[in-house]
Amino acid sequence: MTTIDLDATKFDAEKLFQRKRLIGFGIPAVIAVYFVYIFFAFDLPGLAGRANMENAVTLASDSWSHKVHVTRDNRSGEITYAVEGERKGRYPDGQRPDWVTGDDAIIIDLGREHIVRYLPDNRTEIEIPGFQLIEVQAEGRTVTTNLPDDLPDWISASDRRVGITTPEGRITLTGARTEVFNYFPGWELFWFTLDSPYYGQSLATILFGDQIDPARSNITGAVSDWWNNAMWRHKDVAWAIGETILMAFLGTMGAAIIALPLGFLAAKRFSPFMLVRAATRRLFDFVRGVDALIWTVVLARAFGPGPLTGALAILITDTGTFGKIFSEALENVDQKQIEGVASTGAKPLQRYRFGVIPQIVPVLLAQILYFLESNTRSATIIGAITGGGIGLMLTQAIQTQKDWEEVAYYIVLIIAMVMFMDWFSGWLRGKLIGRKD
């Protein structure tokens, strides 16, 4: 090698290094610049102003705790006790939580010496350690208090409404009613609502104890009361999860059934006509490109909201994806096996059945099962748009903005459902085509 050659090689190597160095620094720099652009395009500095931290606190505390409302109607003087303030969670007449005592004056013990007393004539006394005794009188539409002018920030007071927030509970007083919220950890009434005879019974009592409800045996009664629980709606939730999985199943399998023959049409090996091939491929590209969102919107107009619409949206979109994958798999089949089958005198259909299908089945099954899992997630999202399944229940629960424990419950169920489908499709794949490793 001459010196000139060597110099040229060195020069080339130098240039190569320089280029690599440029890329090594350039790509991170471009990404950093892009992030800076996004930082301003998405208005992240303004996000702190828009974010509602109170919502975050409500969400975080409500998702693992529940509150019991003690409400006095200041017109009729009637007092109600209800979990989450809902009609479904109301204590039956004559029953009340054990932290409420007294007959004429109702004494509510919120814990740690925070005590609220509902006195006759719509008077209320609130004892909070380290603060003066608060007296409130409700009259017509106004409330009068003995509160001083400068208030700590956990009390808000006007002549229409007084709100007191303590770590032990919240108290709101208006002319029309006086309300105390007492917070407890846990998901209340998850098993039985208050009107069920099984409420408050231990598992052992239900399984082995005396018959609680004379009309039903303990286990059937308990299961049916739990299943029909009006607060948590276990039956509806189970149906919703079933609907979501059904959408994914029908959509994926239907797409596979339709895409298989179309895949033959689009594969060069099996479809001699260029025009047919090109048309099928463009059809696949089209249905894939339109995307599940638009299909959902279009189909919901024709079929109305529900699981069928979601299933069809998944079916149409995935027909495109499957068609593409299947036709690629079909192009790669080994010709020798087909020839072998043909040499036995097999007719074309038999050649496909015994020469082609066994070769592509593992690829097909692997893809179908993978999509089954991923479509469970899509079905949740599509359900939120088209109105079906657990996605809809989740959206509704979030939009009412109060039942955060139900939201947490649904989220846990959704994650469990997706993980189950992931495991199930992996298990089925292992059973049908054997494990890779």
Place this chain on the structure above:
Amino acid sequence: MADISLSGAPHQVDGIQASYMAQVQRRRLYGGLTLLIFVVLMVSGFNVADDRNAGGFWEGLHQIGDYPADVLSEAWEKRADLPALIAKYFPALVETINIAAVSTLIGAIGGLFLSLLGTRGLAKWPLLIPLFRRISDIMRAVPEIVIALVLIFVLGGGPVPAMIAIAIHTAGALAKMFSEVSENTDLKAVEGLASTGATWSQRMLLGVLPQVAPNYVSYTLLRFEINIRASAILGFVGAGGLGYELRNSMAWGPGRFDEAAAIFILLFGTIVFFDQVSSRYRNRLTEGQGQ
């Protein structure tokens, strides 16, 4: 000897044939049963879905074309406005693409760390491998809409909730795909670097990443395609971008179908464009590896 084998052979062949036929029949029976169960599941599933749907399948079937026809005819009448509308919604499209791009980038970085920390032989803390794997499993299992809806409640509508939601799911999904690749890396380079006293991050950066980069980039591009669709869908539930505009114009109904049509066109064009571009680059990346 010869007699025995001659008289024995037909018997053996008969036996083999009989057991073979029995095996074939059993397989056919199992195959038939599986097919039967599958057909029953499909038919009954279809009936259940049809029952629980607001409108029936057969009643709705002939109406499928109605809505697209309405939209198209109105858009055709106002076709002169279409370019202006497309220009009007272009910023929303940019937002949708930005959401997808940022969340793919963040998700890829997160997935990279999760996969390196969760792969045997590469992990910095081998004891914590199961922990990082479970984390990525859970991140993968959460549908984007769950996080997006919760974050919209806290942060208000806009692109940020969608971005975070998609990024979390992407990190989990990519972590799984990345770790499948990084399990097959050649550890010799890593060992060589370790012998020179390289730190963990140097070993990963110089020993592992050059081996896995083409596959990682290819998976990330695939994820970007998926995320464009996801970011359009999340817009529909209030997270900004093109989906949000689509919902608004659809809620309006007839009279603003030209806007819906403009958004359809933009969305369709974008998805097809990025599909084509990314599949071209992915092919190039994986082909280069085969050589």
